[in-house]
Amino acid sequence: MAEPPAPDVPAAVAGVFDDFLGTTKTTRGADLRVDLQLTFDEAVEGCVREVAVMRATPCAPCKGTGFAPERPVSACPECAGTGRISREQGQLLIQQTCPRCTGRAKVGTACATCAGQGVQRKTESTTVTVPAGVEDGFSIRLAEKGDRFEGGPPGHLYVVLEVTPHARFTRRGNDLVVDVRIAPALAAAGGPLTVPLLHGQREVTVPAGAKPGDELVVRGAGVPVLGAPVTPVPGPSEAASPYRELDTSGRGNLIVRLRIDKGGPGAWLRWLFRLDER
Numbered sequence: 001m002a003e004p005p006a007p008d009v010p011a012a013v014a015g016v017f018d019d020f021l022g023t024t025k026t027t028r029g030a031d032l033r034v035d036l037q038l039t040f041d042e043a044v045e046g047c048v049r050e051v052a053v054m055r056a057t058p059c060a061p062c063k064g065t066g067f068a069p070e071r072p073v074s075a076c077p078e079c080a081g082t083g084r085i086s087r088e089q090g091q092l093l094i095q096q097t098c099p100r101c102t103g104r105a106k107v108g109t110a111c112a113t114c115a116g117q118g119v120q121r122k123t124e125s126t127t128v129t130v131p132a133g134v135e136d137g138f139s140i141r142l143a144e145k146g147d148r149f150e151g152g153p154p155g156h157l158y159v160v161l162e163v164t165p166h167a168r169f170t171r172r173g174n175d176l177v178v179d180v181r182i183a184p185a186l187a188a189a190g191g192p193l194t195v196p197l198l199h200g201q202r203e204v205t206v207p208a209g210a211k212p213g214d215e216l217v218v219r220g221a222g223v224p225v226l227g228a229p230v231t232p233v234p235g236p237s238e239a240a241s242p243y244r245e246l247d248t249s250g251r252g253n254l255i256v257r258l259r260i261d262k263g264g265p266g267a268w269l270r271w272l273f274r275l276d277e278r
Contacts, residue, residue: 029056029147029155036128036159040166044176044198044223046132050125053157056147057122059114064150066104066111066118073108076101118150128159133174133226136163169198174223174252181259182206195256197221197233204256214258222252 034051042049058064067073075081079098083105086095097103110116126145138161146155170177180195190208194201195218204216221233231250 027149027152029149029152031155031158032146033158033160035162036130037162037164038130038134039164040169041198042130043134043136043161043163044132046134046224047130049128049130051128051159052123053126053145054121054123055145055157056119056149058148058150059111059118059120061113062111062118064118065106066114066116067106068109068111071109073106076105076107079105081105119147126157130161131226132224134161134163135171136161168196171223172255174225175255176222176252177255177257179257179259181261182210183261187211187258187260193256195254197254199233202254206258210258210260212258212260216256216258218254218256220251221254224251 032053032055034053036049036051038047038049059066061069065073076083076098078100079085083098083101083103084095085098086093088094098105101107111118114120126142128140128142130140140159140161142157142159144154145157148154168178176198178196180193182193186193186206187210188208190206190210192203193206194203195216197218198221202218202221204218206216207214220231224231228250233251
């Protein structure tokens with residue numbers, strides 16, 4: 001899982017030493033972050049989405065120089081065209097970026113399109129492939145999709161996922177959990193019960209004497225394991241066959257949590273003491 005960008009402390013420290021030592025450093029584009037809202041189903045099964053990103057790119061008219069096209073450009077008189085100036089501090093000679101030309105070593109008329117910044121910000125659409133099995137807060141890194149400045153490598157784009165909760169299902173790791181209410185008579189005697197899947201439904205068997213909170217497991221009907229080859233949800237005949245070893249390594253399970261319906265006044269006591277069976 002890629003982490004959202006943190007403040008680039010090493011880069012900032014390196015910039016200080018660049019000024020101190022008089023070295024030059026290529027400017028890397030800034031990392032960007034965008035949040036992407038997903039439905040519960042999209043997070044479970046994966047999807048392809050488009051996100052709009054405001055990113056910086058080199059200004060087209062001035063080609064990232066910051067100077068007006070077809071206007072004269074000359075060496076900066078402040079730094080004599082070096083882009084850096086020197087100053088004494090005690091016995092040390094410190095070099096730093098020239099404040100007049102901001103290290104460009106040249107001066108001239110500013111480009112009207114980018115106001116002399118050398119970059120333009122514009123909104124672009126980027127395709128994001130969301131793998132199956134992601135969770136809320138998961139971050140996807142798209143390499144070199146961040147800001148880009150002339151002469152330096154682009155930054156990265158971090159897409160942080162926000163998953164909308166499902167109305168009925170919850171997640172327990174790679175397992176799906178669903179609460180199903182049953183009648184006291186079914187809990188007492190046991191029998192078949194149709195339960196919902198994320199897509200479709202499945203028949204399971206409630207054991208006799210089931211209690212509130214008991215859990216039934218439907219193997220392989222949960223969430224795909226992130227990064228693993230996705231296996232399909234086993235069909236009813238496959239799940240019921242005692243002779244087939246199911247490959248459910250690519251998915252979690254469906255956990256059916258039983259809730260017993262009281263069924264009106266006295267129903268719980270009738271079920272508890274089996275009064276309806278006497």
